[in-house]
Amino acid sequence: xxxxxxxxxxxxxxxxxxxxxxxxxxxxxxxxxxxxxxxxxxxxxxxxxxxxxxxxxxxxxxxxxxxxxxxxxxxxxxxxxxxxxxxxxxxxxxxxxxxxxxxxxxxxxxxxxxxxxxxxxxxxxxxxxxxxxxxxxxxxxxxxxxxxxxxxxxxxxxxxxxxxxxxxxxxxxxxxxxxxxxxxxxxxxxxxxxxxxxxxxxxxxxxxxxxxxxxxxxxxxxxxxxxxxxxxxxxxxxxxxxxxxxxxxxxxxxxxxxxxxxxxxxxxxxxxxxxxxxxxxxxxxxxxxxxxxxxxxxxxxxxxxxxxxxxxxxxxxxxxxxxxxxxxxxxxxxxxxxxxxxxxxxxxxxxxxxxxxxxxxxxxxxxxxxxxxxxxxxxxxxxxxx
Amino acid sequence: xxxxxxxxxxxxxxxxxxxxxxxxxxxxxxxxxxxxxxxxxxxxxxxxxxxxxxxxxxxxxxxxxxxxxxxxxxxxxxxxxxxxxxxxxxxxxxxxxxxxxxxxxxxxxxxxxxxxxxxxxxxxxxxxxxxxxxxxxxxxxxxxxxxxxxxxxxxxxxxxxxxxxxxxxxxxxxxxxxxxxxxxxxxxxxxxxxxxxxxxxxxxxxxxxxxxxxxxxxxxxxxxxxxxxxxxxxxxxxxxxxxxxxxxxxxxxxxxxxxxxxxxxxxxxxxxxxxxxxxxxxxxxxxxxxxxxxxxxxxxxxxxxxxxxxxxxxxxxxxxxxxxx
Numbered sequence: 001x002x003x004x005x006x007x008x009x010x011x012x013x014x015x016x017x018x019x020x021x022x023x024x025x026x027x028x029x030x031x032x033x034x035x036x037x038x039x040x041x042x043x044x045x046x047x048x049x050x051x052x053x054x055x056x057x058x059x060x061x062x063x064x065x066x067x068x069x070x071x072x073x074x075x076x077x078x079x080x081x082x083x084x085x086x087x088x089x090x091x092x093x094x095x096x097x098x099x100x101x102x103x104x105x106x107x108x109x110x111x112x113x114x115x116x117x118x119x120x121x122x123x124x125x126x127x128x129x130x131x132x133x134x135x136x137x138x139x140x141x142x143x144x145x146x147x148x149x150x151x152x153x154x155x156x157x158x159x160x161x162x163x164x165x166x167x168x169x170x171x172x173x174x175x176x177x178x179x180x181x182x183x184x185x186x187x188x189x190x191x192x193x194x195x196x197x198x199x200x201x202x203x204x205x206x207x208x209x210x211x212x213x214x215x216x217x218x219x220x221x222x223x224x225x226x227x228x229x230x231x232x233x234x235x236x237x238x239x240x241x242x243x244x245x246x247x248x249x250x251x252x253x254x255x256x257x258x259x260x261x262x263x264x265x266x267x268x269x270x271x272x273x274x275x276x277x278x279x280x281x282x283x284x285x286x287x288x289x290x291x292x293x294x295x296x297x298x299x300x301x302x303x304x305x306x307x308x309x310x311x312x313x314x315x316x317x318x319x320x321x322x323x324x325x326x327x328x329x330x331x332x333x334x335x336x337x338x339x340x341x342x343x344x345x346x347x348x349x350x351x352x353x354x355x356x357x358x359x360x361x362x363x364x365x366x367x368x369x370x371x372x373x374x375x376x377x378x379x380x381x382x383x384x385x386x
Numbered sequence: 387x388x389x390x391x392x393x394x395x396x397x398x399x400x401x402x403x404x405x406x407x408x409x410x411x412x413x414x415x416x417x418x419x420x421x422x423x424x425x426x427x428x429x430x431x432x433x434x435x436x437x438x439x440x441x442x443x444x445x446x447x448x449x450x451x452x453x454x455x456x457x458x459x460x461x462x463x464x465x466x467x468x469x470x471x472x473x474x475x476x477x478x479x480x481x482x483x484x485x486x487x488x489x490x491x492x493x494x495x496x497x498x499x500x501x502x503x504x505x506x507x508x509x510x511x512x513x514x515x516x517x518x519x520x521x522x523x524x525x526x527x528x529x530x531x532x533x534x535x536x537x538x539x540x541x542x543x544x545x546x547x548x549x550x551x552x553x554x555x556x557x558x559x560x561x562x563x564x565x566x567x568x569x570x571x572x573x574x575x576x577x578x579x580x581x582x583x584x585x586x587x588x589x590x591x592x593x594x595x596x597x598x599x600x601x602x603x604x605x606x607x608x609x610x611x612x613x614x615x616x617x618x619x620x621x622x623x624x625x626x627x628x629x630x631x632x633x634x635x636x637x638x639x640x641x642x643x644x645x646x647x648x649x650x651x652x653x654x655x656x657x658x659x660x661x662x663x664x665x666x667x668x669x670x671x672x673x674x675x676x677x678x679x680x681x682x683x684x685x686x687x688x689x690x691x692x693x694x695x696x697x698x699x700x701x702x703x704x705x706x707x708x709x710x711x
Binding site: 027029035036037050051138139140141142143144145147148149152212214215217218366367368369371 | 426429430431432526527530533534599600602606607608609610611676677678679680681682683684685
């Protein structure tokens with residue numbers, strides 16, 4: 001058939017090499033790289049039988065920017081702003097993973113106040129990341145309005161952080177031995193005001209979205225990820241906590257001063273999209289709790305260790321430093337050969353591991369459910385490709 | 387004298403009526419696009435259209451002109467004849483059926499005994515248009531959207547008809563004018579109080595038939611990018627868009643006529659009462675659209691087959707029993 005030959009030669013390497021099953025009545029659908037629900041340039045090759053997915057295979061690499069290689073030709077300080085570009089929704093966690101690794105490598109002391117500022121800003125950033133995910137996820141499910149409500153709240157966080165950091169999206173705030181600028185009374189009062197507002201808003205979110213009949217039906221029992229699957233693919237963050245395992249880097253390997261705060265690790269045993277959704281909603285509440293405790297206990301003093309090296313030249317060694325990002329465990333494995341720039345920097349991105357389990361979970365679901373599962377994994381595409 | 391000049395009055399009335407109806411559909415389309423966007427803006431805490439004209443009132447006109455100026459474009463591999471036929475099939479019944487709707491005591495193009503059947507039959511043609519459009523564009527997303535639309539429309543036709551039947555048994559006529567004037571001027575005399583269950587089922591079915599949220603699966607943009615009209619642009623897209631809004635208006639007109647007393651109101655019955663009722667229903671549809679998420683496809687069909695149809699049948703049987711007593 002002429003048509004068959006034409007179709008076989010169309011498409012690129014991935015669609016030609018896509019292994020379909022033996023069945024003949026299926027259709028190969030290219031979801032992405034430009035698709036409203038992949039939120040970036042993720043591409044998923046689907047073999048579908050009607051609306052049911054027979055096989056799903058993510059294709060990556062459309063926004064690969066060689067961050068790890070860039071680190072090898074930059075000094076340790078110069079690379080810091082790049083970390084904010086990896087995950088643009090929770091850049092402070094990525095910044096912290098890099099700076100924390102350098103500090104561990106060189107054994108730099110961080111002043112008390114700087115640690116508190118790091119915790120406050122990082123948790124604010126986590127809330128803003130979860131808010132954006134919330135809006136975008138519900139947009140995927142077909143409701144447009146909550147997106148704007150989420151941005152309404154996120155805007156306040158952006159304003160608060162902009163005054164201190166100077167940027168609104170790709171923050172680069174942490175320095176080796178502290179933070180770039182000190183916070184002032186206005187920051188403290190604005191943050192407190194935001195925390196109070198957010199608690200009320202969470203009630204509204206629950207009434208408007210979480211308790212909605214249609215919404216619950218779209219989430220409950222959808223995309224069940226057993227804990228064994230999470231372990232197999234190395235999934236972390238809300239994905240594994242929604243599968244019944246209280247794994248949080250802030251608790252399991254405490255860094256900075258997280259062991260001083262009283263907060264819960266939300267865990268849900270339902271393993272479905274609703275579990276992951278509720279974990280993130282509870283995390284917003286827990287982050288508010290951490291911020292309020294940190295603001296209460298905020299000590300006076302310097303915010304940057306003056307003795308910290310401006311142009312570090314660490315001894316040959318290798319360290320691993322992990323922090324809890326909005327999407328899971330953010331890790332930086334830094335190897336130094338004694339020079340001004342790293343010999344190798346390996347970035348562990350949580351979205352990459354979380355996406356890996358998609359093709360197993362999506363099998364046999366409807367397209368609409370696959371979109372729901374994809375959204376519940378909270379993927380940030382630049383972070384997958386790095 | 388009358389025999390000397392043969393003048394086909396009936397035809398003349400229909401032509402004038404059609405012209406009026408076209409103007410009505412066009413104006414309604416413009417107004418509804420504006421209202422939809424402005425209300426969306428209000429619900430989402432933003433301004434909505436603001437730049438073109440005072441309070442953005444000319445925004446739909448600007449949009450329409452933009453769509454008129456677009457290149458007429460047939461995608462590669464599409465079947466051109468069917469591809470261009472589809473939007474026309476979609477818009478034609480949407481205009482024609484307005485001739486049977488009684489807007490006011492003396493404002494109806496043709497008063498026919500089968501008005502209700504005519505409207506329900508003609509609006510069913512829209513399925514064919516969406517199916518052809520999705521099939522002919524040679525696009526996988528469009529094909530999926532068309533498949534969804536057929537299953538959805540065919541399924542929801544059944545409870546739609548079943549919920550109208552009790553009213554037909556009550557009134558004993560398919561004539562929309564008689565149905566409207568059979569109800570009194572005051573709200574407690576309307577059929578919505580006689581048949582509340584039928585009203586609810588009918589309203590939900592109208593939402594599903596017109597592909598409005600939360601039943602907008604054929605064009606579910608987060609799953610199928612734009613569904614059956616993925617490849618359409620320019621005026622072809624505009625016709626689909628206008629047809630969708632017209633079907634919304636038709637649905638609201640039917641509900642207002644059958645359940646809400648039509649053109650009758652407590653004071654000064656007339657077309658304004660009819661329009662007010664229609665627009666209240668349209669506003670409710672817009673409100674629902676900007677509030678609820680989308681259903682999944684199997685849930686949509688489950689609601690229809692497992693809930694709507696049995697309830698409608700029970701409602702019909704109860705009505706019959708009460709009438710025969």
